[in-house]
Amino acid sequence: xxxxxxxxxxxxxxxxxxxxxxxxxxxxxxxxxxxxxxxxxxxxxxxxxxxxxxxxxxxxxxxxxxxxxxxxxxxxxxxxxxxxxxxxxxxxxxxxxxxxxxxxxxxxxxxxxxxxxxxxxxxxxxxxxxxxxxxxxxxxxxxxxxxxxxxxxxxxxxxxxxxxxxxxxxxxxxxxxxxxxxxxxxxxxxxxxxxxxxxxxxxxxxxxxxxxxxxxxxxxxxxxxxxxxxxxxxxxxxxxxxxxxxxxxxxxxxxxxxxxxxxxxxxxxxxxxxxxxxxxxxxxxxxxxxxxxxxxxxxxxxxxxxxxxxx
Amino acid sequence: xxxxxxxxxxxxxxxxxxxxxxxxxxxxxxxxxxxxxxxxxxxxxxxxxxxxxxxxxxxxxxxxxxxxxxxxxxxxxxxxxxxxxxxxxxxxxxxxxxxxxxxxxxxxxxxxxxxxxxxxxxxxxxxxxxxxxxxxxxxxxxxxxxxxxxxxxxxxxxxxxxxxxxxxxxxxxxxxxxxxxxxxxxxxxxxxxxxxxxxxxxxxxxxxxxxxxxxxxxxxxxxxxxxxxxxxxxxxxxxxxxxxxxxxxxxxxxxxxxxxxxxxxxxxxxxxxxxxxxxxxxxxxxxxxxxxxxxxxxxxxxxxxxxxxxxxxxxxxxxxxxxxxxxxxxxxxxxxxxxxxxxxxxxxxxxxxxxxxxxxxxxxxxxxxxxxxxxxxxxxxxxxxxxxxxxxxxxxxxxxxxxxxxxxxxxxxxx
Numbered sequence: 242x243x244x245x246x247x248x249x250x251x252x253x254x255x256x257x258x259x260x261x262x263x264x265x266x267x268x269x270x271x272x273x274x275x276x277x278x279x280x281x282x283x284x285x286x287x288x289x290x291x292x293x294x295x296x297x298x299x300x301x302x303x304x305x306x307x308x309x310x311x312x313x314x315x316x317x318x319x320x321x322x323x324x325x326x327x328x329x330x331x332x333x334x335x336x337x338x339x340x341x342x343x344x345x346x347x348x349x350x351x352x353x354x355x356x357x358x359x360x361x362x363x364x365x366x367x368x369x370x371x372x373x374x375x376x377x378x379x380x381x382x383x384x385x386x387x388x389x390x391x392x393x394x395x396x397x398x399x400x401x402x403x404x405x406x407x408x409x410x411x412x413x414x415x416x417x418x419x420x421x422x423x424x425x426x427x428x429x430x431x432x433x434x435x436x437x438x439x440x441x442x443x444x445x446x447x448x449x450x451x452x453x454x455x456x457x458x459x460x461x462x463x464x465x466x467x468x469x470x471x472x473x474x475x476x477x478x479x480x481x482x483x484x485x486x487x488x489x490x491x492x493x494x495x496x497x498x499x500x501x502x503x504x505x506x507x508x509x510x511x512x513x514x515x516x517x518x519x520x521x522x523x524x525x526x527x528x529x530x531x532x533x534x535x536x537x538x539x540x541x542x543x544x545x546x547x548x549x550x551x552x
Numbered sequence: 553x554x555x556x557x558x559x560x561x562x563x564x565x566x567x568x569x570x571x572x573x574x575x576x577x578x579x580x581x582x583x584x585x586x587x588x589x590x591x592x593x594x595x596x597x598x599x600x601x602x603x604x605x606x607x608x609x610x611x612x613x614x615x616x617x618x619x620x621x622x623x624x625x626x627x628x629x630x631x632x633x634x635x636x637x638x639x640x641x642x643x644x645x646x647x648x649x650x651x652x653x654x655x656x657x658x659x660x661x662x663x664x665x666x667x668x669x670x671x672x673x674x675x676x677x678x679x680x681x682x683x684x685x686x687x688x689x690x691x692x693x694x695x696x697x698x699x700x701x702x703x704x705x706x707x708x709x710x711x712x713x714x715x716x717x718x719x720x721x722x723x724x725x726x727x728x729x730x731x732x733x734x735x736x737x738x739x740x741x742x743x744x745x746x747x748x749x750x751x752x753x754x755x756x757x758x759x760x761x762x763x764x765x766x767x768x769x770x771x772x773x774x775x776x777x778x779x780x781x782x783x784x785x786x787x788x789x790x791x792x793x794x795x796x797x798x799x800x801x802x803x804x805x806x807x808x809x810x811x812x813x814x815x816x817x818x819x820x821x822x823x824x825x826x827x828x829x830x831x832x833x834x835x836x837x838x839x840x841x842x843x844x845x846x847x848x849x850x851x852x853x854x855x856x857x858x859x860x861x862x863x864x865x866x867x868x869x870x871x872x873x874x875x876x877x878x879x880x881x882x883x884x885x886x887x888x889x890x891x892x893x894x895x896x897x898x899x900x901x902x903x904x905x906x907x908x909x910x911x912x913x914x915x916x917x918x919x920x921x922x923x924x925x926x927x928x929x930x931x932x933x934x935x936x937x938x939x940x941x942x943x944x945x946x947x948x949x950x951x952x953x954x955x956x957x958x959x960x961x962x963x964x965x966x967x
Contacts, residue, residue, distance in 0.1 A: 303642070304624055412946050501942065516621075517934075
């Protein structure tokens with residue numbers, strides 16, 4: 242006992258010093274490691290947001306020129322036919338894309354949840370499109386949907402002479418082609434999100450419901466799906482981001498055409514700011530897109546933060 | 553490690569040597585396709601033979617969109633290249649921003665004023681001073697046709713727009729697409745401006761150079777627009793988004809009968825081993841026989857801080873205008889020299905016809921800048937015209953009258 246108690250103060254006098262240094266380092270380490278990221282984010286995300294906002298108030302053309310003209314660029318933008326088409330397209334595309342993705346994702350997740358054989362393989366198949374870049378998706382669907390090359394031609398060659406599917410070259414329908422390709426890409430991801438949620442559902446409650454004589458559809462409708470509200474919300478936020486920033490899909494699938502019938506705000510912004518020498522107008526359109534994102538994000542963050550406080 | 557060191561010092565030494573003896577030119581361009589790259593290589597060799605260092609700054613992407621993005625970032629950071637491939641009225645925009653340096657000494661010594669038609673030299677000048685040097689002249693209002701296909705269908709190659717619309721059903725009956733076209737905004741605009749040109753150079757200039765509102769929404773414009781819409785019938789359903797060279801290959805292999813495209817299309821025919829006159833025919837676009845819409849590639853010179861770099865830059869400008877470069881470059885590119893009075897022997901029939909029409913139309917005052925290729929107007933106004941034209945061409949619910957009105961409104965809004 243004695244040597245131990247004797248040795249303790251000895252080490253005790255040395256260790257607290259080293260410990261304190263280590264402790265201090267350990268306490269500062271996360272901050273040190275995160276500092277560069279925070280600085281880069283502050284500059285490259287928030288700094289440039291402010292910069293773009295200022296730019297949208299100037300008369301900048303091919304290069305930034307700090308000659309302020311008020312909100313003139315926004316006025317021009319709202320009068321621009323093409324911007325109108327782009328916003329309208331975004332509403333159609335975004336609405337359908339989010340809705341179909343959610344419905345399909347939930348359905349696929351429920352079906353996969355039935356303890357079937359080869360579930361892992363099926364899940365991989367559904368999820369895999371997410372691993373592919375939108376450029377590849379767009380190019381592949383461009384070939385599939387091209388009337389003279391893909392689906393229409395194949396079915397006509399098989400003997401269905403009257404079969405017509407020319408949405409890709411039809412200005413009134415082309416936006417639905419974007420929906421098809423985007424849904425194909427993202428619904429597997431939504432399925433994976435919901436599947437994880439379903440697996441986390443309270444089995445006791447389900448068993449209790451079964452004992453009470455509830456049917457499986459009833460259990461899904463009344464118990465499991467309502468408990469997946471947070472999953473539903475995350476999926477919605479992620480999907481709406483994908484919809485608003487969609488650029489590569491349009492670039493690869495339709496190039497904004499025919500004409501500018503399949504333009505989205507992101508392609509509009511790129512073209513005006515970088516290739517047409519209308520940087521001010523492009524910046525204004527970027528700010529309106531930011532507004533769109535915030536309109537979704539702020540209520541989401543608000544509800545998230547509030548629920549955490551309450552919980 | 554040792555080899556790395558020697559390498560590094562070697563590089564440092566060679567840079568130092570080059571810096572001492574002569575200057576360096578850095579040229580930003582988007583001449584990256586086969587023929588174009590060969591053409592620009594000629595200039596590189598000549599510069600190096602004169603003892604200068606050539607830094608090639610090629611940015612891929614046919615329309616030069618990515619090249620312009622790179623150029624902007626370089627210019628903003630205060631480090632612009634010596635020369636950049638900038639076209640048309642965008643030269644004026646860069647001049648206005650104060651980036652370009654005067655070439656008046658070189659121009660005076662080389663007598664550029666007498667070698668270039670006034671319409672060309674005007675584009676090269678900002679505020680009365682030369683700031684850019686032209687490398688070639690493209691004619692845009694060309695009609696490319698496959699005579700074999702016309703023989704098969706028993707039809708004549710049209711010389712007016714009415715004839716072209718009439719010949720459509722005959723070609724279609726023979727299973728041929730009458731007009732090869734790519735549904736991209738600039739290709740729509742290229743066809744549109746050719747139809748507008750058939751209404752006369754004065755009308756064209758009023759609409760696309762002076763942007764006269766009455767002309768833009770007048771009767772003649774409505775007529776042009778409805779002719780343009782009728783051409784839609786001659787084009788196959790899959791044209792949306794098709795590249796121009798794919799459309800050209802449709803004419804080459806007889807799938808389509810005609811294409812309206814600038815003389816860069818000749819490069820595709822040449823590459824496919826076809827000879828002008830027999831395998832393919834080049835004619836002025838219908839109704840524009842003695843007129844000429846030009847599209848000029850040029851190198852604009854950016855202000856350099858170092859003296860020796862500036863000297864090298866002036867040397868470059870001088871060389872670009874010399875007959876040797878103009879000949880080799882344009883033989884490779886399919887265009888014609890911007891410099892007048894050159895030796896004609898090496899050029900083919902299409903290029904010779906183009907040269908004749910260029911000089912004649914300059915005399916007759918029917919030489920006009922191409923709207924579709926950014927010669928007559930800035931990229932802002934051009935974009936506004938593109939939007940209206942391509943939207944009208946592709947949608948079924950806009951009348952020619954409405955389109956004309958939209959055209960006038962869009963141009964006004966972007967001025």
